[in-house]
Amino acid sequence: MRTSVPNPVPNLVHDRASAKRHPHHDAPDTADDFRRLAALPPGPRRDALRARIVEAWLPMADRLAGRFRDRGEYTDDLRQVAALGLVKAVDRYDPWLGKAFESYAVPTITGEIKRHFRDHMWTLHVPRRVQELRNRVRVACRELSQAGSAHHPAVADIARHTGLSEEEVREGLLALDSFSALSLDAQTAGSENGYSLSDALGSPDPALDTVVDRESVKAGLAALPERERTILYMRFFQDMTQSRIAEQLGISQMHVSRLINRCCERLRQQALKETA
Structure with a gap:
């Protein structure tokens, strides 16, 4: 008596095709779901199916995120970025083009992670x-x-x-x-008294504000008589009082005051004339 045995060839062919179509264990077969998703109008049914597809492919997104570990970013943050890339891939995938979702999603998710490093990690x-x-x-x-x-x-x-x-x-x-980058409050190497990077930074030089003024009156100062130049030097560079200047030069304090006012006004007018 001959016993009929089921032909194993179709199952074998199907298994090989499945293995070829889904080389990773985290690649579920959602081809029918994607076709239904494309045909559904916006609404709760479509949202629920979309969420189910995203959930089914999350293991693959986590695997791709794991490729970028040990690069200075937290694993949980990388998984979130990968999940965002997965959502974008699901929304943009067109099942009628004949391309497997995995081949479309992998570069989309990887690109999203790389953009995260490029835009947010530097x-x-x-x-x-x-x-x-x-x-x-x-x-x-x-x-x-x-x-x-x-x-x-x-x-x-x-x-x-x-x-x-x-x-x-x-x-x-x-x-x-x-x-x-290091924080400015970070302690410098070899310091024992809490010396930080911010302590090594300079501060604005208040004398910089007077550079333009000094340069603008330089020519006028050179043209003044020697006594007037001496009085201005003693008053503004040696910080001497008018009484001390008068005593040292043998003139009255009132005369010193008039000379200073006259020289300053002359220099001011000359500087304004040159900048006009």
Whole structure:
């Protein structure tokens, strides 16, 4: 008696097609859901189906976020950015184009994470070209160090490894320090008394405000008689009182006052004439 055995070929073909269509375990089969989503009008039913699709693909978004760990950003924040990219991919995906959702969603989510690093993680803003140089130099340094180099790779080694010029490598190395910045309240290395970076900063020089005024009257001062120049120097540069100037020059204080007023008015008028 011959017993009929189910043909395993169709199931095998189906399994192979599924494996090819979904190479990752976190890639659910939501093709029918996407077609229904595209046909539904706006409303609660569509919102519920959209939320179910997003939830089904969240494991894939988390996996993609994990690729960017150890880059200075919290994992939870990366997962949120990846979830945002997933939502954008779901909203923009067109199932009628014949392209698998995963092949569309992966670059969308990855691009969203990279934009997050580019736009929000740099303390100092640098051009995108410099950011790309930094990434290439950073990867090259890691690869050269893993290759057995006992010291930090030299600029020439990095240039040969990346195909960049040495000038571009130096620019990328400088950008490595631009990703994050120290607080001005951070204590400087080797200081024992709480000396911070802000303590090393200079303050505005009040004398800068008088530079233009001094330059504008320089020619007029040179044209004054010697006694008038001496009186102005003693009054405004040596901070002497009018009585002391009068005593030292052997003239009255009233005379000193008149000379100072007359000289200042003359210099003022000459400066205004030159700037008019």
